[in-house]
Amino acid sequence: MNGIRVEALTKAYRPFGKVRPVLKGIDLTIAPGEVVGLIGPNGAGKTTLMSCIVGFLNADSGSITIDGRSNDDLDVRRRTGFVPERMNFDRRASGGAFLRYMARLAGVPSDRVGARVDELLARLALTEASDKWLSQYSRGMLQRIGMAQALMLDPDFLFLDEPTSGLDPNGVFLVRDLIAEEKARGAAVLLNSHQLAEIEKVCDRVLFLKDGVIARDEALREVAKITITVTLLAGSYDVATVTAAVGGVLPKNDVVTANVATEGEIAQLVSRIVGTGAGVIDVRRRTADLESIFRGES
Amino acid sequence: MVETLRRHFAHLSYIAALLVLIVIVATMAAIGAPSQAPYEMIGLFTLIAGCQLIGPEFSKGTLQLILSKPVGRSAYLVSRVIGVVLAIYVAILVMFASDVIGRLIAGTTITWRTALSTMLVAALKTLLVCCLLAFLGSFSRSYVNVAIYIGGQILSSMVFGLLSMMKNAVSGEMGKIGALLRAHPGLLEGFAAARRNIFPDGPLIPFDRNWILMMLCNASVALLLACVIFSRREVPYGAD
Numbered sequence: 001m002n003g004i005r006v007e008a009l010t011k012a013y014r015p016f017g018k019v020r021p022v023l024k025g026i027d028l029t030i031a032p033g034e035v036v037g038l039i040g041p042n043g044a045g046k047t048t049l050m051s052c053i054v055g056f057l058n059a060d061s062g063s064i065t066i067d068g069r070s071n072d073d074l075d076v077r078r079r080t081g082f083v084p085e086r087m088n089f090d091r092r093a094s095g096g097a098f099l100r101y102m103a104r105l106a107g108v109p110s111d112r113v114g115a116r117v118d119e120l121l122a123r124l125a126l127t128e129a130s131d132k133w134l135s136q137y138s139r140g141m142l143q144r145i146g147m148a149q150a151l152m153l154d155p156d157f158l159f160l161d162e163p164t165s166g167l168d169p170n171g172v173f174l175v176r177d178l179i180a181e182e183k184a185r186g187a188a189v190l191l192n193s194h195q196l197a198e199i200e201k202v203c204d205r206v207l208f209l210k211d212g213v214i215a216r217d218e219a220l221r222e223v224a225k226i227t228i229t230v231t232l233l234a235g236s237y238d239v240a241t242v243t244a245a246v247g248g249v250l251p252k253n254d255v256v257t258a259n260v261a262t263e264g265e266i267a268q269l270v271s272r273i274v275g276t277g278a279g280v281i282d283v284r285r286r287t288a289d290l291e292s293i294f295r296g297e298s
Numbered sequence: 299m300v301e302t303l304r305r306h307f308a309h310l311s312y313i314a315a316l317l318v319l320i321v322i323v324a325t326m327a328a329i330g331a332p333s334q335a336p337y338e339m340i341g342l343f344t345l346i347a348g349c350q351l352i353g354p355e356f357s358k359g360t361l362q363l364i365l366s367k368p369v370g371r372s373a374y375l376v377s378r379v380i381g382v383v384l385a386i387y388v389a390i391l392v393m394f395a396s397d398v399i400g401r402l403i404a405g406t407t408i409t410w411r412t413a414l415s416t417m418l419v420a421a422l423k424t425l426l427v428c429c430l431l432a433f434l435g436s437f438s439r440s441y442v443n444v445a446i447y448i449g450g451q452i453l454s455s456m457v458f459g460l461l462s463m464m465k466n467a468v469s470g471e472m473g474k475i476g477a478l479l480r481a482h483p484g485l486l487e488g489f490a491a492a493r494r495n496i497f498p499d500g501p502l503i504p505f506d507r508n509w510i511l512m513m514l515c516n517a518s519v520a521l522l523l524a525c526v527i528f529s530r531r532e533v534p535y536g537a538d
Contacts, residue, residue: 077366
């Protein structure tokens, strides 16, 4: 299966004939089983980019393919799940009725609709609320039922727009687990969120969109680029011995910063430092600092 | 289509409107009023139901949720139109039944030909108005489609009346326009024909085949245009 591929995508809005470019040549790929976060300031073009990829907006130029096919292909749509930031539907429908309608639209065979809806309600902890009208749902419950409809056909491509917005901590954990499950199943996930901590926890890679271009493309969990910091107990070590043990890296302010290729190497490195008699008081694995990226500091 | 019907049947105002229609139609039938009279209300009913065809779904964001599913846009639009039309047809059938039952109970005469013809006219007008509202909704937002429809109806009447008056003018600026209209009678006739096609009156004779054909053709064209425009339309959501 191929993933999501966007090449030289441009899009401009034309309010009252005045051209306002929003996306200025976006290139990105999302591989199957990869979770990519989309961050950026308001007005950067995040929602426009997601709308173009899902097929709500037409690109001015460039190409968007999902598994090698056009993004408006109905077969691709069948394998796509989309969670909007705000779930808007007829509020006089019950949660169960809404999901049954979505199941029929998604093309779930009629004899499987009931079972599939029950499964999703249970998975999203909404079974007890299935008979309640959507008007009685809290923001968090609406977010969860929005997630449920997106997972109707176990999508290969999942687009999430602020999925944890308005959720309580339990809801956040639930969505986080769901994303991890979808990733493990092999789904390509694009997550648009302002919650940097969430992005950091669930994403493999983060795209920082600014002024209509991808200003940064940072791998968060690429094992070949693991950076670790080891804090040593002051006065407990000999600088030359530790430097030799870690391959020539000098401790700075009692902290050794080193790059390793695999997670196994982390344990070996720490073991070598401890073997010199140095006191190790903290070991941290450092990922890209999203806040710094967002602020444009790194 | 089923979902559209469910939304109408679950709507308290739809049920209330049906009950009001039953009472009015039965009362009018009992006093021997012509069958056509209460059907005028269906026009209002159609505008209220038809204005919700597609525009509000754009504005509320419901449409994005639906279009993210493997559903053809044209198929969705047509199913919405059929759903709304059927919901109004239920009201028309209820009115017809109330009319007949009211007359049977009161012992007034039932003119079957008139009653059936009236029902057919209401049904075809409903179809055309819904298709036109779908067309207008395919490029507008919220309830703008019904505003354009009503505005167009009023404006076309005013313009037609004004042009008809100007046609007889002989002096001043009006006289120039009058001369143009007299020299090219097709202008006014064409305008009148377009108006008749978009905002038709009832047929002069019951079960007029030409009138029925005109209504079906116009509704089909409006729906076809609606599908073409809707399938290309962008459906933005949210804000960056």
